[in-house]
Amino acid sequence: MAKHSLLEGLNPQQQKAVLHIKGPMLVLAGAGSGKTKVITHRFAYLSSACDVQPSSILAMTFTNKAANEMRERVEELTGKGTRGLWIGTFHSLSSRILRKEIEKLGYGRDFCIYDESDTSSLIRSILKEFRMHEALYKGIASRVSSLKASLVSSEALIANEESYGFDEKLAKVYVRYQEDLKKNNALDFDDLITCTVKLFEEHPTVLKKYQDEFEHIMIDEFQDTNLSQYRLSRLLASRHKNIFVVGDDDQSIYKFRGAEIGNILNFEKDFSKAKVIRLEQNYRSTQNILDAAGSVIEQNESRKSKKLWTDRGRGEKISYCIANNEQEEGGFIAQTIKDLYLKGKYSYGDMTILYRLNQQSRVLEESMRGSGIPYNVVGSISFYRRKEVKDIISYLKVINNPNDSVSLKRIINSPPRGIGKTTLTRLGNEAKKKEKSLFGIMKHVVKGNGYSSSFRDKIKGFTSLMDELIGDKDAELSELINLIYEKTGYLEWAGEEKRGNLMEIISSAEGKAMEDFLDNASLFSAHDEEETKDTVSLMTLHTVKGLESPVVFIAGLEDGLMPHFYSINRDDEIQEERRLFYVGMTRARDILFLSGVKRRKLYASVQDQQPSRFLSEIPSECCCYIEKRPRTGALSKGARVIQMRPRSTSPFATGVRVRHPKWGEGVVRDSYGETDDTKVMVNFPSVGIKRLSLKFANLEKIR
DNA sequence: AAACTAAAGCTTTTT
């Protein structure tokens, strides 16, 4: 049989996976084993060689980024567009179904999506009303979320657990939260999945329609599915049973958000006759890195065993360095980055620093700044989470759905119009009494007579403003946002600093439909912003999943940090921490640096730290220890020393822009040697890195 | 409504 062109460049296991058509399949895809390739090739193969309509394939991922990548690669492979196809995140695809069907659950089709901060503020207002300690909102929000992820409805919680002190409170808040969401015609992230499950379970004809439609189902990162997502997948797959899941139990690091590693471990039980394929050839890292990571992850019980291998060769040994404190650790990393950069093989964009806690980034950032290394922190504050951006989105949400009281509260006094706390609580009480939404009661106040005229005028100012804007609803979206700026005076109020972001909202809204734009704004995350510049990336171990980098640093490898203090007493949590470390290690293509400190300042106190227990699980032949040079200058035996390079005094210091008669403009990356024999290393965009002797090379300094 | 002070927090966070 002639080989299909889509199988070219795939190894035998990958081919087998792509060629699997009917029935359930589990692909255990080790880190860097080309799982995206398998999914996209299979998608393309099904639709071009197997007579499967691409529109009858449901392909679900977790992140927008992964979904976009999948779309792009499928387009490349098939040469056809992917518009309208069912490729997307669990959440976006669910909301697409719900936009059509949700009326059957008593919501309106124009429901809005609450993000975490909307959810928090709703829960907080409920706590306030119930006179419960408001500071509990975080814990309650996360417990409500995990109940939903496990498909425990508020009704079910009440029915099953009546007589627990705290749980009673929790249940009370949960019930009310759910009522409020419905009143506001709003769904939170968890609802997007659970409502779809509910829809399918309560409406068999709807379920059947989608079961018929989705002949094939593919799921990426299957180890990260929670119970509700798993149930959704099973419901949809139970007719054709063509469910193809790809994942790696060793990379399951989101248990705290409800991910059920059992979904992947029990797949074969839940889907009888499921075929299993292991992808064990790694195309990313060196054998040293794989061996080290492998022997760490082997310590975990209950995993699907995998042994990654590569034909890339052993590569460099992993380095491990212990610093005295976190400043020194940062200095060591900065110095190593400099050294690697100056050697010319790696640019800043090839290097990534990973850590367990966000707080660790601060000292690391200082070190980067101190050494003049350009860096970016990935996943800090996303554009859509900035205050001014959220405000404008809230205006749009209210224009789109005036009953959305959470969004309304957000904008009712920004810019300030004299509707402060007292007015708001008064309105809230009235609204509750009359069973109206906030906006509804405001309209009532404007019409009615039982209120003082100053109160009424204040409210009227707002409602007529909003009515005007609602009247402009059908304007082009960016035009509508302009009208918001004009009519509310938001732009002037926000000030110069925020102007840039506010303008960016307009340009990102151009030509978009309101609903699409709002959905995107809620379902968008920091991850999706692209990094194009040549900068060192800093991020947490969680954030780095799915990425790779030629050079990787993992900082803070100490017991209490990695594994984290909170997980140190529970073995299943230690195992999750180990997976986290494993994920970090396997991001590295060529070079992996590990570091930790002897004493670390955490919160208010300085603590003595012990090296991470995971380090002892790395075979010594894969790893070598680096010691920082002691103050005396004496070298300890067998130590590889990272030396500080003396600062150059030559006019051609690092970073200076120069012109060469033949190669044109370039940037000095390093200069060294005696004053009369200075050599410089210059990076010319035209020819790359060149070593030059200042005496002979006719270099000209430019600015 | 801005500007201050006090206090409470504090893993990780795909959507």
Added chain:
DNA sequence: GCTTTAGTTT
């Protein structure tokens, strides 16, 4: 320790 936010003052 440091940041965020709630509460108080002007």
